Amino acid sequence: MSNAKMIQSDVSxxxxxxxxxxxxxxxxxxxxxxxxxxxxxxxxxxxRGWVSDECLQAIAKYLGMSxxxxxxxxxxxxxxxxxxxxxxxxxxxxxxxCWISGCDSxxxxxxxxxxxxxxxxxxxxxxxxxxxxxxGACDRAPVMMVGxxxxxxxxxxxxxxxxxxxxxxxxx
Amino acid sequence: MEKVLTRNIEPGKTPTDMAAYxxxxxxxxxxxAMSGMSPQDCREVVSASNLRGRGGxxxxxxxxxxxxxxxxKCTPGHKYLVCNADEMEPGAFKDRLLxxxxxxxxxxxxxxxxxxxxxxxxxxxxxGEYIVAIERLRKALEECYAKGYLGENILGSGxxxxxxxxxxxxxxxxxxxxxxxxxxxxxxxxxRAKPPFPQVSGxxxxxTIVNNVETLCNIPHIIDRGAEWFKSLGVGExxxxxxxxxxxxxxxxxxxxxxxxxPIREILENHAGGMQDGLQLKGFLPGGGSxxxxxxDHLDLAMDYNVIGKAGSRMGTxxxxxxxxxxxxxxxVLNLIRFFAHESCGFCTPCRDGLPWTRQVxxxxxxxxxxxxxLDTLEYQVNYIGAIGNTHCALxxxxxxxxxxxxxxxxxxxxRHISGGCCPYHSGKxx
Numbered sequence: 001m002s003n004a005k006m007i008q009s010d011v012s013x014x015x016x017x018x019x020x021x022x023x024x025x026x027x028x029x030x031x032x033x034x035x036x037x038x039x040x041x042x043x044x045x046x047x048r049g050w051v052s053d054e055c056l057q058a059i060a061k062y063l064g065m066s067x068x069x070x071x072x073x074x075x076x077x078x079x080x081x082x083x084x085x086x087x088x089x090x091x092x093x094x095x096x097x098c099w100i101s102g103c104d105s106x107x108x109x110x111x112x113x114x115x116x117x118x119x120x121x122x123x124x125x126x127x128x129x130x131x132x133x134x135x136g137a138c139d140r141a142p143v144m145m146v147g148x149x150x151x152x153x154x155x156x157x158x159x160x161x162x163x164x165x166x167x168x169x170x171x172x
Numbered sequence: 173m174e175k176v177l178t179r180n181i182e183p184g185k186t187p188t189d190m191a192a193y194x195x196x197x198x199x200x201x202x203x204x205a206m207s208g209m210s211p212q213d214c215r216e217v218v219s220a221s222n223l224r225g226r227g228g229x230x231x232x233x234x235x236x237x238x239x240x241x242x243x244x245k246c247t248p249g250h251k252y253l254v255c256n257a258d259e260m261e262p263g264a265f266k267d268r269l270l271x272x273x274x275x276x277x278x279x280x281x282x283x284x285x286x287x288x289x290x291x292x293x294x295x296x297x298x299x300g301e302y303i304v305a306i307e308r309l310r311k312a313l314e315e316c317y318a319k320g321y322l323g324e325n326i327l328g329s330g331x332x333x334x335x336x337x338x339x340x341x342x343x344x345x346x347x348x349x350x351x352x353x354x355x356x357x358x359x360x361x362x363x364r365a366k367p368p369f370p371q372v373s374g375x376x377x378x379x380t381i382v383n384n385v386e387t388l389c390n391i392p393h394i395i396d397r398g399a400e401w402f403k404s405l406g407v408g409e410x411x412x413x414x415x416x417x418x419x420x421x422x423x424x425x426x427x428x429x430x431x432x433x434x435p436i437r438e439i440l441e442n443h444a445g446g447m448q449d450g451l452q453l454k455g456f457l458p459g460g461g462s463x464x465x466x467x468x469d470h471l472d473l474a475m476d477y478n479v480i481g482k483a484g485s486r487m488g489t490x491x492x493x494x495x496x497x498x499x500x501x502x503x504x505v506l507n508l509i510r511f512f513a514h515e516s517c518g519f520c521t522p523c524r525d526g527l528p529w530t531r532q533v534x535x536x537x538x539x540x541x542x543x544x545x546x547l548d549t550l551e552y553q554v555n556y557i558g559a560i561g562n563t564h565c566a567l568x569x570x571x572x573x574x575x576x577x578x579x580x581x582x583x584x585x586x587x588r589h590i591s592g593g594c595c596p597y598h599s600g601k602x603x
Contacts, residue, residue: 029293029334029336030358031376034358034359035357035358035376036358037358037359038341038355038358039358041341042339042341072360073358073359073360076343076360076361076517077340077341077342077343077361078341078342078343079300079301079340079341079342080341080342091301094507095262095263095461095507095511096262096263096457096461096493096504096507096508096511097262097263097419097420097493099503099504099507100419100420100421100493100494100495100496100499100504101419101420101421132301132342133260133262133344133511133514133515134260134261134262134263134264134461134511135301136259136260136264136265136267136268136299136301136302137265137268138263138264138265138417138419138425138491138493139265139417139418139419139425139426139427140425141419141425145301148303150303150304
């Protein structure tokens with residue numbers, strides 16, 4: 001087997017045809033393969049929730065770069081997840097306007113309600129809690145994102161409303 | 173006052189689609205340019221308008237463009253226009269509004285700006301968390317391609333432009349234009365050494381202009397209505413209007429389009445409604461988290477680049493963060509330094525190691541473990557890390573701005589933390 005074919009078969013045992021097609025689509029307007037590194041990581045993450053070691057190595061091979069170099073890229077960015085995350089990621093804004101508006105105490109309530117701190121996932125795997133730099137909604141502080149949704153004017157009541165199911169559910 | 177950038181915008185209402193945008197004069201600037209203005213004609217209007225970059229630095233837009241090699245001075249190949257929509261400055265929330273509610277205004281501004289510099293490919297580099305804006309911009313791009321405003325032979329002019337929405341994978345430093353270019357190239361977003369400047373060698377080594385969202389949103393109006401009209405909008409030294417924002421514990425936090433040069437007091441009192449009951453103004457960052465504090469002595473200053481600069485701060489993004497008398501200034505600066513330490517790209521030592529060190533000293537003071545000599549350490553850090561030239565880019569000097577001005581205006585607060593062995597504001601928000 002030629003080297004190229006071997007690489008190809010290695011890669012295609014990990015990446016799906018759809019994922020490779022999406023990466024190829026990005027490559028159409030990028031002058032060299034490694035230029036699609038971030039796009040490729042995002043494509044994989046969009047379908048799988050995170051980027052495993054296996055996927056990272058497969059992407060690196062597919063783009064003709066070392067996995068060390070790609071790891072350097074992956075770990076640089078806040079929104080590329082190198083560990084599994086829950087069904088939804090909660091991005092909790094802890095920047096200055098939210099802090100002035102009392103986000104630290106809201107964060108405490110959120111952590112108590114979900115039973116997780118930053119970097120942790122709830123036992124029912126529904127939520128992963130992460131801090132995020134200023135979400136650009138400072139006139140509605142404190143704010144956070146739950147999955148794709150921006151939630152504004154946070155206070156303890158709002159946290160209770162949003163997550164009361166999680167609290168009384170199967171979490172211990 | 174005449175609304176320009178926000179004439180189609182009313183938060184809570186439906187964002188403008190192609191039909192609504194065109195019904196209110198949209199794409200008139202594009203039609204005008206494509207039916208008889210050369211790129212040079214357009215550049216001259218923008219230069220004459222005195223438009224200055226709205227991303228924070230305030231660099232004259234026409235001058236920035238003038239460094240792009242044109243026609244015979246440029247080797248064959250692509251040129252790029254990139255919209256910096258990576259709004260991540262703590263306390264900044266203006267570009268989100270422009271993109272979510274009037275995406276076509278930005279796109280028209282980008283087509284015109286790309287035409288000015290002869291770019292054939294353009295990117296909207298937008299932070300990944302701006303889900304709604306990304307969706308609306310993509311929809312607006314489809315409408316533009318369908319109408320022939322993008323793609324081959326735009327409006328029969330022979331001019332060709334492709335445009336892509338590129339969501340970022342998330343890092344504050346991507347707002348620095350050369351870091352942004354590295355991110356677009358799929359790399360770690362470390363800023364590049366300058367020169368060469370991106371205007372000559374940017375994305376993929378080709379001439380590239382990076383402009384802020386709000387800057388680009390001004391272009392259709394300037395082309396359509398002219399430089400003199402634009403200059404007449406400002407009430408102070410600078411031209412045009414500006415989105416000014418106020419956050420913190422005021423009665424009515426928000427973002428408003430007002431003339432350049434509007435006095436700070438008017439923004440704070442008339443628009444933001446003044447402080448919440450029971451609170452007094454202690455200080456404010458006039459243009460986001462990397463600008464120096466000003467105090468109530470500065471309330472009558474005009475929000476103009478040079479006026480705020482002379483007062484020892486920067487107009488930055490024009491989005492102010494208010495410090496009230498019951499919020500701890502040490503805690504506020506600590507929050508900011510934590511942010512900058514986290515977002516340092518790690519390339520140069522003063523930033524990578526200096527910011528966490530600064531954070532540690534501030535944590536010690538805030539948590540009551542501070543020593544008198546810690547203030548000397550902070551002064552040393554402000555002078556060393558804050559000096560342009562000691563770091564690879566402007567992130568760390570920017571981080572030092574709120575700290576150096578807090579040490580100047582609120583030194584007593586630092587001293588009370590140290591002498592009392594605790595945070596005198598302690599209200600659960602500290603540390």
